[in-house]
Amino acid sequence: MAQTELPLVTSDPKDIEELREQVGPLVHMDLLENLLNHARSRSLWPLTFGLACCAIEMMAAGAARFDLDRIGAGVFRPSARQADVMILAGTISRKMATPIKTLWDQMPSPKWAIAMGGCTIDGGPFKYPGQYAIVEGADKIVPVDVYVPGCPPRPEALFAALFKLEEKIRAGKKFKK
């Protein structure tokens, strides 16, 4: 790269921009960010929150036989203020859309969402032309990170989704949307 002569003292934004390009950032936060992301991915706290029959499978995943605590995701928080991940488990009715949006907004960033089951992917068996009752897909109200197909998905599938989410979190900014 051709080095251009830059003045030692400058306030011209153009010069500063050029300086940045040549030198790069002065303080590297990547290591700290990686460490934080690692910690985040190993302690995903889901919101205690079930919508329909998939929630039964989510509860099974949390209970002793499958035990979400093994991967640090078993601490279901009763308050949205303490939760990291929203597992949307079940059909989202139109009436429930507003409370879900409120809960999502109450969760502090960084936060993630898992759409569990066919209903939260695209409406599943309740979708037909002109239907009035449900929200056809969780991504119509919250930004979803991982989709889990199944009706309902097995607990292992929910585990796979959480592993996928962990990968995504650990990848940090390297993860391309």
Next chain:
Amino acid sequence: MIADKLSSLLLDTTEANYDARGFHVQHTASADTLPQISEAFLSENFHLEMITCQDRRENDDKFRLIYQFNQYGTPQRHVIHADIAPDATAPSIAKIFPAADWYEREIFDMYGVTFDGHPDLKRILMEEDYFGHPLLKDFVDPPNPYRSEDDA
């Protein structure tokens, strides 16, 4: 006996074949006698199984309310049909059978039939600011952001 108590109230009673229809007796009554009918069933230890509605405006310009009563002693399911005009109100039986409370709210939500004397008649399944009554035959849900088919 329930038959004696009902005989003065009901317009028309027919025995039904249970195996074919799923109920034992069918009554056709006027909507204003529903509270008295409910009182009669309650005094004979019946419980309310369900209330539902039919939009029959295409057939005879009526809404048909359908009540089912049954009892545990001698199983006998009574079905009561009560027709009302589309703009009329029906009497609530929520004070007699508390189970009727949510059924009447559901019918109000889905068909727009109002019940006189209901303690808290508001929508139960649709959001409270919803505009229409989805189970009416001429109902069309306008495009909304919750449906994929309406996506641009």
